[in-house]
Amino acid sequence: MDKEQIERVIEEIKSSGSLEMFGDIIEALQQPIFTYCYHMLGHRQEAEDAVQEVFIKAYEHIDKYTKSDSFSAWVYKIAYHHCLNLINRRKLYRMVPFLKRGMAAVSQNEGEIRVDHEQVSYPLHQAMSRLSAEDRNLIILRVIEEKGYEELSVLLNKKPATLRKQYERALRKCKHYLQLQKGGEVNEAYKAIR
Structure with a gap:
């Protein structure tokens, strides 16, 4: 489904509230939003849950969508803010240990820290996890999602030149964190972000 088709379907959904038609939108955008x-x-698992929440929010607030942004850019903004909230919640739980005492402990062996090696290598994932959420967001959108600076400008509400500089700084940080690690897999990860 291309951007024009999505826009037409969105207009129909706005007027009819059709959940079935929104399913077509989900089908078109689900994989990129999951990635x-x-x-x-x-x-x-967190990403799968987040995707569901993002699309629920998008449907619930579809009347707030305007054509000034593309619909996919609007959904990426929802996803960014949702993920940022989840990341901040994690930080809160780390900072307030007594909150975690009452919660059931989740084993790391249960897939909590699984990394899909087809998408990004473990050393690169480790290096990126040390970046701020904003820097990580920019690298993911630029490298993995292959968004141009003009599109990023719309998504992040910043000038393309500003984003280019921020991206360069984020890459330098990521490369620095990779250099701190050792091993052959690190060399492959370092090449991936060059």
């Missing part, structure tokens, strides 16, 4: 959430959060 984005997965790289932001680093956990498959």
Whole structure:
């Protein structure tokens, strides 16, 4: 489904509220949004849950969507803010240990820290996880999602030149974190972001 078709379907959904038609939109955008959430959060299950929440929010607030942005850019913005909230919640749980005592402990062996090696190598994932959510977001959108600076400008509400500089700084940080690691897999990860 191309952008024009999506826009037509969105207009019909706005007038009819058709959940069935929104299913077509989900089908068209689900995989890219999942990939984005997965790289932001680093956990498959969290990303799957996040994608569901993002599309629920998009449907619930579809009347707020305007054609000034593309619909996919609007959904990416929802995904970014949702992932950012999840990341901030994680930080809160780390900062307030007594909150975690009452919660059931989840084993890391249960897939909590699974990394899809087809998408990004483990050393690169480790290096990216040390970046701020904003820097990680920019790298994911630029490298993995292959968004241009003009499109990123619309998504992130910043000038393309500003984003280019921010991206270069984020890449330098990521490369620095990769250099701190050792091993052959690190060399492959380093080449991936060059």
